[in-house]
Amino acid sequence: MNKKDLITALKNQTNLKTKDIESLFEKFAQITQSSLQKGETVVLPYLGKFVVKTRKSRIQNNPRTNAKMTIPTKHLPNFRSSKDFKTCIY
Numbered sequence: 001m002n003k004k005d006l007i008t009a010l011k012n013q014t015n016l017k018t019k020d021i022e023s024l025f026e027k028f029a030q031i032t033q034s035s036l037q038k039g040e041t042v043v044l045p046y047l048g049k050f051v052v053k054t055r056k057s058r059i060q061n062n063p064r065t066n067a068k069m070t071i072p073t074k075h076l077p078n079f080r081s082s083k084d085f086k087t088c089i090y
Contacts, residue, residue, distance in 0.1 A: 036077050046084050053078040 001009075007021050014021075032042050032050060042050040055074040062069050 046082060048079055048081040048085055051078050051080060052076070 003025065007018060007025065010016065010021050011018055016024075035042050036050060036052055039052055041052075044050075053076045055076060057073045058071050059068055060071055061067070
């Protein structure tokens with residue numbers, strides 16, 4: 001299911017207009033992104049939560065020159081499924 005399919009399914013189950021659902025979806029994405037940038041966790045009941053995962057800096061060899069290089073710390077978005085969401089598939 002892609003964004004278009006999701007919007008169509010929501011339109012069929014509600015009385016909202018397609019334009020309203022699209023703007024709601026975009027606002028949800030913006031709010032989620034800004035919350036993650038602040039380091040907050042976004043919890044969606046029955047689905048899971050978006051968290052910021054921190055990958056520590058590390059030293060690694062460059063495969064071409066075999067010189068040591070430092071990979072900096074990274075902060076990545078991560079989704080953790082809830083128990084209910086995991087069990088609904090199987």
